[in-house]
Amino acid sequence: MSSPMDFRQFGILSTGEPVEAWTLTGRGGVVLECMTYGGIVTRLLAPDRNGDCGDVVLGFKELESYLAGHPYFGAITGRVAGRVAGARFELEGRTYQLAPNDPPNHLHGGPGGFDKRNWRATPVERSDGAPSLRLSYSSPAGEEGYPGNVDVAVTYTVTNGNEFLIESEAVSDCITPLSLTHHSYFNLAGEGSGSILDHRVEIFADEFIPADDRLISTGRLESVAGRGNDFRTPCRIGDAIGRLSQGHGDLYALPWDGGGAMYRAARVTDDASGRRMTVATTERYLQLYTGSHLEMTAKGKSGSGYGRYAGLCLECEGFPDVSNAAMRGDTLLQPGQPRRRATMYGFSIASGEGEDGTAAGEGAGQR
Numbered sequence: 001m002s003s004p005m006d007f008r009q010f011g012i013l014s015t016g017e018p019v020e021a022w023t024l025t026g027r028g029g030v031v032l033e034c035m036t037y038g039g040i041v042t043r044l045l046a047p048d049r050n051g052d053c054g055d056v057v058l059g060f061k062e063l064e065s066y067l068a069g070h071p072y073f074g075a076i077t078g079r080v081a082g083r084v085a086g087a088r089f090e091l092e093g094r095t096y097q098l099a100p101n102d103p104p105n106h107l108h109g110g111p112g113g114f115d116k117r118n119w120r121a122t123p124v125e126r127s128d129g130a131p132s133l134r135l136s137y138s139s140p141a142g143e144e145g146y147p148g149n150v151d152v153a154v155t156y157t158v159t160n161g162n163e164f165l166i167e168s169e170a171v172s173d174c175i176t177p178l179s180l181t182h183h184s185y186f187n188l189a190g191e192g193s194g195s196i197l198d199h200r201v202e203i204f205a206d207e208f209i210p211a212d213d214r215l216i217s218t219g220r221l222e223s224v225a226g227r228g229n230d231f232r233t234p235c236r237i238g239d240a241i242g243r244l245s246q247g248h249g250d251l252y253a254l255p256w257d258g259g260g261a262m263y264r265a266a267r268v269t270d271d272a273s274g275r276r277m278t279v280a281t282t283e284r285y286l287q288l289y290t291g292s293h294l295e296m297t298a299k300g301k302s303g304s305g306y307g308r309y310a311g312l313c314l315e316c317e318g319f320p321d322v323s324n325a326a327m328r329g330d331t332l333l334q335p336g337q338p339r340r341r342a343t344m345y346g347f348s349i350a351s352g353e354g355e356d357g358t359a360a361g362e363g364a365g366q367r
Helices: 063-067 237-243
Strands: 005-012 018-025 031-035 041-047 053-055 088-091 094-097 120-124 132-139 150-158 163-172 200-203 207-209 251-253 263-269 275-281 285-289 313-317 339-349
Touching: 005 063, 018 132, 018 150, 031 150, 041 275, 041 339, 200 237, 200 285, 263 285, 263 313, 275 313
Parallel strands: none
Antiparallel strands: 005 018, 018 031, 031 041, 041 053, 088 094, 120 132, 132 150, 150 163, 163 339, 200 263, 207 251, 251 285, 263 275, 275 339, 285 313
């Protein structure tokens, strides 16, 4: 039997730094590979209804393709996930200018964000024996325009219940915005198998926040009732595309109370393979992204490019536009006060059309 944790060299950066790839093998069949560069999840294997494991995240086989540029495949995004309007924000009477890498806005922490940093990997011993890896990074004050020296750690665990658990902790020496997310593109039929348009999606949220024509969250809460982006009951994503903001997706306000408990946020089912993924989180918002802007000629892991809707993202995060002082409160990291957040992607097998069974990890400590 193979070891529950192994590592290899994935490549070498231009600085001469080695990039490590770590493999975490769970007891239930889920296997995760991530690399230290960007904390990127390069492979995530999950069993289908026949017990055959397939890779359900988009990505590349070699480091060079990631370095050449990609749409945040599998990465830790930060300091702030999402778009900051005008690439600036004010905090305690001072204006901070950020890089407009999505002109005129700032996206996912900027051109040198956390997704492009080489994190330090340390194995974690857990009492249940589940393979676990801690990735840590120290972000200096002024990096990408943000204030404060911030120490961040993100721990990946493959639990015995076929869950990919992501736990983050951070501390700063001054007040600063911080909102991380995990940015895997999921295709439960298997990466490279085509589009996700036949996936059925549920999002357990009564409200969403509309975006403007530049995909900036307005900060205005609106009910999903009677709208085309209402996923409170299962909906084929292909049937909803035309009703989402620019076909891109929407930001949903989850039933968050700030208590730190993990609660169910979303569920995705692929009837063809039988795979089901349940998302639970302690975060306040969920960003659905349909992969509408994917048009990649670079070869993915299966040897072909990824077209539109080749994968979808379910990004659990804080409010993205930190220029909006009225909405950003949950993103502000206070000096000397460690903050911990968690998100879980659990994998199970759906028993049939319309079935409402319990996915891996669902209901365990969740509301």
